[in-house]
Amino acid sequence: MDNLAKAAEAMRSAQHIIVFTGAGVSAGSGIPTFRDDLTGLWERRDPQRLETAQAFRENPALVWGWYLWRRQQVMQAKPNAAHQAIHRLSGSERNVTVVTQNIDDLHERAGNQEVLHLHGSLMRPKCFACHRFIVGPLVFPIIPAEGALIEPPRCRRCNGRMRPAIVWFGEDLPPGVWKAASQAARQCDILLSIGTSGVVRPAADLPDIALASGAVVIHVNNVDVSMNGPNEIMLIGPAEKILPQLIALTLT
Secondary structure (H helix, E strand, O other): OOHHHHHHHHHHOOOEEEEEEOOHHHHOOOOOOOOOOOOHHHOOOOHHHHOOHHHHHHOHHHHHHHHHHHHHHHHHOOOOHHHHHHHHHHOOOOEEEEEEOOOOOHHHHHOOOOEEEOOEEEEEEEEOOOOOEOOOOOOOOOOOOOOOOOOOOEOOOOOOEEEEEEOOOOOOOOHHHHHHHHHHHHHOOEEEEEOOOOOOOOHHHHHHHHHHOOOEEEEEEOOOOOOOOOOEEEEEOOHHHHHHHHHHHHOO
């Protein structure tokens, strides 16, 4: 029995499945990962250095422009076959919990509305000073392909600068979201880990939590990211190709 058939067999008997996604699940929608080359204004910038509160304090126009550019990419993208396959699995009789490290809304646009966003979302700006989410419509300018410096809008409550409502490096995960995700990892039968690098913690600890609780972890990635444990199954390939095959076999 090959790994795909083995994974589908394990999924068929599972009652509670966690679908845990990273950047690799959205790569098939044309959204670049941190490993992809950047161009224009961003060419000499390390994305991880732009993802900090300190970077925002030092150059808010640069960081806000970077996130507007990323948001624009997300809005132009469409859910791919992997997102759609996950939605089909969620519509089955199983208890499916979708947990993502991604800050896009492609899971939601594919039909999954109950998504645990560990790292927040590009879609909801909040105030850097008072942390309140923006109220009312906000006009987002068109960003040229080479990037642009854009001064952030101001908070109507305290006049602080608006920032993307995502988790920057050095910041804690939303406690309620992390508690729900880690609790689900302790209770699931299968954790399906898709397109994750396994290096961004504590989110990357979810597969280990599931394994320690006796669950089977199925990895879907372009490279082998497993530890070759007895309860791990590794499926190598793009998520948008592997997931439809796996879910089709699971639901037959």
